[in-house]
Amino acid sequence: MGGRLSGEASPDGAPSGDKGLPETGTDLLADVSLPAAVIHEPALAHNLAWMQRFAEAHGAYLAPHGKTTMAPALFQRQLDAGAWGITLATAPQCRAAFAAGVTRLLMANQLVGRANMTIVAELLAAGAEFCCVVDGADNIRELGAFFAERGQTLDVLIELGVPGGRTGCRALEQVEALAQRIAAEPALRLIGLEGYEGVVQAADPVSAVRDYAARLVEAARRLDRAGHFPVETPIITAAGSAWYDLVAEVFEASGITARFTPVLRPGCYVVHDHGIYREAQQGVLARRPALHEGLRPALEVFAQIQSLPEPGLAIAALGKRDIGADSLPVPLRRFREGGRADQPLDVTGWRVTRLMDQHAFLALPAGGGDVCVGDMRVGDIVAFGASHPCLTFDKWRRVLRVDGHLAVQEVMETRF
Structure with missing residues (x-):
């Protein structure tokens, strides 16, 4: 199962109304219309195998x-x-x-x-x-x-x-x-x-x-x-x-x-999260130290910085229509548009303080919001983590599965 690697047209030839799709190629950092919901294949494969092993080790089946x-x-x-x-x-x-x-x-x-x-x-x-x-x-x-x-x-x-x-x-x-x-x-x-x-x-x-x-x-x-x-x-x-x-x-x-x-x-194990289920997993590992490594977060939403309106503030093109809002999204990594997956930029101290329909307010460390100071730029791409993946998936008709180089491998449909 899968889908198109192009966002230009739907199977019937009509222009696609879907967001977050590849437009000019398969490079997430250069060719995809952002924001986009992204599943990382290495973490996904790990989670699928991990939970199946867990169930079988306890004589149980998984549904x-x-x-x-x-x-x-x-x-x-x-x-x-x-x-x-x-x-x-x-x-x-x-x-x-x-x-x-x-x-x-x-x-x-x-x-x-x-x-x-x-x-x-x-x-x-x-x-x-x-x-x-x-x-x-x-x-x-x-x-x-x-x-x-x-x-x-x-x-x-x-x-x-x-x-x-x-x-x-x-x-x-x-x-x-x-x-x-x-x-x-x-x-x-x-x-x-x-x-x-x-x-x-x-x-x-x-x-x-x-x-x-x-x-x-x-x-x-x-x-x-x-x-x-x-x-x-x-x-x-x-x-x-x-x-x-x-x-x-x-x-x-x-x-x-x-x-x-x-x-x-x-259900959430398949992509895990950066919020309530990460905390729950810490409890599982504390109760079961023999498990060593647990589940890995696989779902992120990538979005671009669209404005640096004043010192200490950046606005990302990401909102409640794109990511779950049970708790505020977490900035994880930053990239230059067209940059390389193995060259992330620093987001230390970044914090989402407010989420509107299609805007996220980011509080930055001192000087980080001034376009003349530091290495911050409009157009930079930020990977955000969310809590409770159910409420992120249902905002997307298409989700991208990417490899370790952030190349799109599959466009997956959702059927909400």
Whole structure:
């Protein structure tokens, strides 16, 4: 999978409305219309192999959450690396992934609304292996009636939540009651349990996450003892991008992997970040020193300095329409336009202080904002790191994959 290496025209010959594409060649520092979202191949390859090894070392399967990137080319890379399937959040996301060749779809969300059910019915008819989560009797009844009308069977997972959290049953007794309701719906088949530990809030989050994963294991065992799973190896699945090591640890230590198919669902690992997930990874490495090196940030947004209006201030052509704004972007490296990848310039002390729709305010060290002082120039290219990659990917219809020399190797589409 991939795309054009030219931004001049779309496949139908019409001018492209996409931003951040190669225009005159493949050199990121000379030929690309900036700003551009960039994935570095060396870090990407490292992350794909690292997380796959981690899952396999714990007897688990990997179903990366595709909502992070919604990039079919990255889905394929994850599958090629050994992923069991791809997790999605919505029916349209599932349809986009299936159209790109993903056949095993885990929708870690409730399927509600007849229009969305219709999308899933079409996917099932086309041969997709699909499951979604349920946490309430009304939804079970509606799903049962809808798919019975079509003569189809929908695989479902019961979701276990936490008090005060997001979706999911709050008590194990609710889980057991829902299992009985599912058994009464001929068009539904219960194939496992699902949870998401990222909603757990506690003064001691490590212990709380471990406790939550243990409750998920207990719920799965209760249903299994009661004969509620009409499949040979039910699924037990959890694990986002922050606490996957704790979930994997509990699943493995419980011995449940001998009976169940354990599935981990981190999504942000594929490109990692320079913010919240970098901090989370530091926690993983502190808990698991034997891992040595962790994930590497692979996603950056390159933009140019467009103005030096006063001393100590530079304005970059980068804004909320280009990069996630959960926290302010981080200046990482600087280059001359047309310069070389192996000749970065200093950004020590640079700091983004404000982000508008399409402008970033950069506070510079003393003298750095005066065009007559230092080596700062309008047109300089700055690589910015972001926190929470999901909210950067969804701002781009095309993302560039580059090699270690910043040569564009692939233009990857997103399907948001």
